[in-house]
Amino acid sequence: MAENSTHGIRADEPADIGRRVLRLRTERGLTQKQLAEPAYTAAYVSTLEAGRVRPSETALRHLAGRLGTTVEELATGRPPHLATELRMRLTDARRTLATGEAEDAAGLFRALRTEAAALALPGEEAAALLGLGDCALETGDLTEARDRFAEAEALLSHQPLPRRVPALRGRATAHLLAGELRYSCYLLETALDELNASGMHDPDALLLLYTASIAPYMDMGAHARAAHAAELALALAPQVDDPALVASMHRGVARTLIAEGRIAEADASLAKAQELYQQLHIRTELAHCHWMRGYVHAQDGNLKKAESELRTARDMLASKRAALFTVQVEVELADVLRRRGKAAEAEELLRPLLAPTALGAERGAVHAGGAHRLLGLIAEERGDTDAAEEHYCAALSLLERTGAAGDLADLCRLLGDLLRRTGRTEAALDAYRTGLGHRAAPGTTTLGPAPTAPPLWPRP
Structure with a gap:
């Protein structure tokens, strides 16, 4: 099955498309000439209906318009509302992950992945795999997370790099959490290098990568590189409409400000992130903000406030059964308690x-x-x-x-x-x-x- 690069759908073989065009044309009482004009000839429609030629994207748009259907239905035989409904259910699964337990969300994503695969919807299947990867990160199953993100990347291998960046970022995060800092940096740097060299200035993809690179750089002690990534992320933020991306950027930038001793600015950056996460009802990321604010207070010597923020973060993460993040916060909390x-x-x-x-x-x-x-x-x-x-x-x-x-x-x-x-x-x-x-x-x-x-x- 060939890939329709414009619509990201897998078009059927020419013979299948031809039979579909013939059926729809007959149902609507059109002649081949009426269907073809003014852009094409009756001979072209005849050849197409016989399955001897694959229609171009332009031809599909023309035929779909004349037949009163969609390009997707003409190319695949699949009613377009199926993909729309699937995307809506993916959004619901995302909401479950943000506000509920990862295990519940994973069950929804698994069912959606199976359905998307059966309908030959690679974009939606990749979105379900991304969701499964994020669920695995939250529960601490890093091998599962890496595998799901890698599968999503493979499904999108024919797509431009910006489309693959969320899966790549997820894989880098899984390696980071497993302690493989250098490989995490390598994945992110390679993608940034490719994006910048190709001239694909996609603000969302670049912001995602620059923000993701801050954590491994900081953990490796590469403070100047982390600060540079933070500067570039801040410059990109006004071009990005996704508030979750912007909130993540503010949280990442706060780490570089802490390293520079700019405690008040770090706390202000975290406050911005926290406000956005509260508006979006993303509980795990909101807990991360409390976690980092606890760290800010600890660096500033206010151990009482640090303990309070870290306990809040731990309780929020434990309530979501975010096992790995919960124990990581407990290490920070134990340091403050000592x-x-x-x-x-x-x-x-x-x-x-x-x-x-x-x-x-x-x-x-x-x-x-x-x-x-x-x-x-x-x-x-x-x-x-x-x-x-x-x-x-x-x-x-x-x-x-x-x-x-x-x-x-x-x-x-x-x-x-x-x-x-x-x-x-x-x-x-x-x-x-x-x-x-x-x-x-x-x-x-x-x-x-x-x-x-x-x-x-x-x-x-």
Whole structure:
């Protein structure tokens, strides 16, 4: 079956289209000449009805207009209202994901995917796959998320890159959450490079990619590159009509402002995002705003407010059964609790997170490393140096796989200090030397930043 590039539909074979034209023409009492004029000849219509020629998109539009039908129905035999109804139900499934539980939304998306495939509607099938990928991200099944996003990309492989960007961004996000920071950056940078080189200035696609690149850049410690992406995103925002995209941009930009110590501006940016998410009733993203505002307050030293915001974020995410995001917030909350002198409560919160089903090498490695780091600090503060060393080493093992080298530097310093205090000077020097290659700057993540990614854009 051939692809109609204008309408994004899969047209039937010429013989099928020809039989359809013949039937509709006969039903309407038209001669071949009447159907053909003024743009075509009766001979062309005869050839077409015999199935010996595939009508062009222009010819399909002419014939559909004369026959009182649509191009889609003429090309596929499918009534156009089926696709419209399917798109409306996809919107309903999206609303369920935004306001309810991901598992409920996933059930809707699975049914819609099956239906779209049966109707040969690749665009709608890809939209259902995107929904399934987003559901999997929320529940923490990162392998499932990557697979669904990859399937959506494959379905849209014949489409221009801007159409494929949401699926590509989803795949990059899944790799980021799995701790594969460099590969996440690679996917996003490659797409940006292709878009910019081809001259396809699609503001929505570019804003989506620049915003998505901020998180892996920040986690890798590439602050200048993250700030540059934020500047470009801010410049694109006035050209974008989708409020969810703009809200996501404000949330991403806030991370770069925090890193620069511009706390008030970061909080203002998060307030804009929060207002938009409230209007759109997108609960997961609204919870992320509370999460980041808690982090802003923690950076500013207001630990009481930080705790309040993080508890709100955790409760919202837990109510949606967003398992992975919930435990990630709990790591941030435990850090604040420890700093407030509530070490026992922090430890009680952290220990369940070390189970393989909560966090681990394949499921939030950066935050799993953070949990071990905090447990190491708590153990050290109560004088249990053996337990502290064990947790620091576990954190190092996890973070070595992520590319978050700044976090590794921080852990090397903690481990070196511990070894030095316990009289193992040579081992301490080795830990410090390892950490020297991973110099961290403050104010990026709870754990610290990492090395710069390869440049994509020229900078002065």
